[in-house]
Amino acid sequence: MNAVTLPNVSRETNDRLKVYAELVEKWNPRINLVSKSSIAHLWERHIADSAQNLDLAPPTLRHWVDLGSGGGFPGIVIAILLSEFQPDARMTLVESDQRKCAFLRSALRQTGCTAEVIADRIEDIEPLGADVLSARALADLDRLLGFAERHMKTRGCALFPKGARWQEEVANARSRWRFDIEVAKSRTDPAAAILKISGVSRD
Numbered sequence: 468m469n470a471v472t473l474p475n476v477s478r479e480t481n482d483r484l485k486v487y488a489e490l491v492e493k494w495n496p497r498i499n500l501v502s503k504s505s506i507a508h509l510w511e512r513h514i515a516d517s518a519q520n521l522d523l524a525p526p527t528l529r530h531w532v533d534l535g536s537g538g539g540f541p542g543i544v545i546a547i548l549l550s551e552f553q554p555d556a557r558m559t560l561v562e563s564d565q566r567k568c569a570f571l572r573s574a575l576r577q578t579g580c581t582a583e584v585i586a587d588r589i590e591d592i593e594p595l596g597a598d599v600l601s602a603r604a605l606a607d608l609d610r611l612l613g614f615a616e617r618h619m620k621t622r623g624c625a626l627f628p629k630g631a632r633w634q635e636e637v638a639n640a641r642s643r644w645r646f647d648i649e650v651a652k653s654r655t656d657p658a659a660a661i662l663k664i665s666g667v668s669r670d
């Protein structure tokens with residue numbers, strides 16, 4: 468792995484991220500947490516890519532919910548960063564695959580971070596009341612807005628990292644939803660963007 472460090476974080480936080488990165492590498496051959504082709508670029512493609520979401524979140528956040536967390540991107544990376552920058556905020560990870568949930572719990576234990584892991588389907592759980600909701604590589608925007616309607620507070624915001632076709636997804640979603648949107652260019656992929664969405668309601 469091409470291990471680097473994140474700028475502007477403490478040595479302790481970087482050490483936690485390194486522990487996490489080593490765990491992803493160790494478990495990946497068994498449960499496929501990230502694609503084989505991207506594991507060699509784990510730090511940039513997944514860790515730095517996840518970390519940039521925190522800069523878009525409001526500093527007053529109390530509860531961050533990450534949907535379809537998989538191997539913990541961005542949820543575990545954000546949980547590690549929150550423990551340094553916003554220690555009063557709590558994190559919830561929702562993931563339906565039991566083996567990935569076992570990995571997420573192990574990663575939290577070994578990095579010394581706290582988060583709740585809900586091993587269930589997003590559609591089947593009680594509304595979570597998130598101030599910040601994230602979902603990476605989970606579904607198209609139309610479906611994600613349905614999840615936001617259910618799990619985000621009225622004044623909350625959603626952070627959805629999207630690939631090069633994000634404009635098409637936004638246009639499609641506009642036929643069924645009303646929402647406010649800010650678009651932040653991804654720092655790790657020039658074609659990608661993070662959609663910051665609030666005020667979600669059905670059209």
Ligand SMILES: C[S@@+](CC[C@H](N)C(=O)[O-])C[C@H]1O[C@@H](n2cnc3c(N)ncnc32)[C@H](O)[C@@H]1O
Binds near residue numbers: 562590
């Ligand atoms: C493509 S992976 C992305 C994982 C991670 N967010 C990332 O970017 O690496 C999507 C994950 O969402 C989970 N998932 C898909 N549908 C779900 C649902 N309805 N409820 C909970 N988890 C779901 C899958 O098990 C899988 O781990």
